[in-house]
Amino acid sequence: MFQPDREAMPIPALRTLQLRQLQAMLERQHEHVPAYREKFRAAGVTPGDLTSLADLSRFPFTRKADLRDHYPLGLSCVPRTELRRIHASSGTSGKPTVVAYDEHDLGIFEEVVARSLYAAGARPGMVFHNAYGYGLFTGGLGTHGGAARLGLCTVPVSGGGTERQVQLIEDLQPEVIACTPSYALVLGEALARRGLGPDDISLKSAVLGAEPWAEKTRAEVQAALGVRATNIYGLSELIGPGVSNEDVTEQRGSYLWEDHFYPEIVHPETGEVLPDGELGVLILTSMSRRAMPILRYWTGDITRLLPEDNTTGRTMRRMDAIQGRSDDLIILRGVNVYPTQLEAVLVGLGQVSPHYHVVLSRSGLLDELTLRVEAAEASAVLRHEIERQIKVIVGVTVRCELCDPGSLPRSEGGKLRRVTDLRGER
Known part of the structure; x- marks a missing residue:
């Protein structure tokens, strides 16, 4: 062909x-x-x-x-x-x-x-x-x-x-x-x-x-x-x-x-x-x-x-x-972030599932990013390591939340929405 x-x-x-x-x-x-x-x-x-x-x-x-x-x-x-x-x-x-x-x-x-x-x-x-x-x-x-x-x-x-x-x-x-x-x-x-x-x-x-x-x-x-x-x-x-x-x-x-x-x-x-x-x-x-x-x-x-x-x-x-x-560009406290950058960090760790979800919220005047990640064995050490690597590699501070395997949304053949933005909600 x-x-x-x-x-x-x-x-x-x-x-x-x-x-x-x-x-x-x-x-x-x-x-x-x-x-x-x-x-x-x-x-x-x-x-x-x-x-x-x-x-x-x-x-x-x-x-x-x-x-x-x-x-x-x-x-x-x-x-x-x-x-x-x-x-x-x-x-x-x-x-x-x-x-x-x-x-x-x-x-x-x-x-x-x-x-x-x-x-x-x-x-x-x-x-x-x-x-x-x-x-x-x-x-x-x-x-x-x-x-x-x-x-x-x-x-x-x-x-x-x-x-x-x-x-x-x-x-x-x-x-x-x-x-x-x-x-x-x-x-x-x-x-x-x-x-x-x-x-x-x-x-x-x-x-x-x-x-x-x-x-x-x-x-x-x-x-x-x-x-x-x-x-x-x-x-x-x-x-x-x-x-x-x-x-x-x-x-x-x-x-x-x-x-x-x-x-x-x-x-x-x-x-x-x-x-x-x-x-x-x-x-x-x-x-x-x-x-x-x-x-x-x-x-x-x-x-x-x-x-x-x-x-x-x-x-x-x-x-x-x-x-x-x-x-889909996330501007978090002046830093440009794409979801694929977060995904690359997670896959690179090799300790968590590649399934993740991003939740954007606002605390007072500051935007916050919560990264929800599936992990077979959740621990404070793993959570802090994810947060540390994202800070070093991507340049933003995030809060990582470890979830049970299979708990996050999956694609069923169509596009998967990775980001939920709650910053406009009160």
């Missing part, structure tokens, strides 16, 4: 393709989507102003609020009769964000997921255990379509029902599994309870996504399941999973499929485009989609674009691991 004509395209040809696709996309948005036409007018630009890739920085961002403001299909470029599928994110703060696909878009969705699965180590004829949730969430159906394109035999188990999942892994002997990293750890625990170790199961590759995860979590998953784990990245607003994926031979940065998604990194406060190698907010444009192309989507994910040095022959850029989200 490696596509040399695309994935190893000479960079000048790739940049020419990107410019041509961006120009065509802007014309479609201007002609068919009043909301974008108004955004262009407010920014003082027209599609004709894009004569180079550098000109893209003159155009406005699209944010999640834009999709909610034009709910359900106000950003669609095609008549409803041409739509073939609709997905939606959970509406935790009101209406969900709805995304639509025509036949062309579904083909792209399958293509980029198939590329991602191949990069992760999947090969035609393998059995694929798909533990992403099916339904309005893009994860299950998205990875399912890509697996079919690649020629895998898919077990569409979806999320939840952990004991059933373990039984199917034991009986059907899949080589590839897809799920969230936190759920991979749940499955590892469940397998261990049945007396099954990595040598007793058939899994070889794990395609993990939908949550940011630390490098040490990768080591935990690989040890528990006996796999090589890679990160798959995507957003429903862009297409779903399959925007990028690590190569299993490198496990170092996720290849962005730049023939379909144009990446930028911008300063989180000013929106200024930053050079490759600098940390900022990831901005993505879905250049090739027709039903609902999205211009300069503000993902909120903090990362950087890596230099173009790799061992795979691909010329497309890679993105580094997600450091956190601009909207």
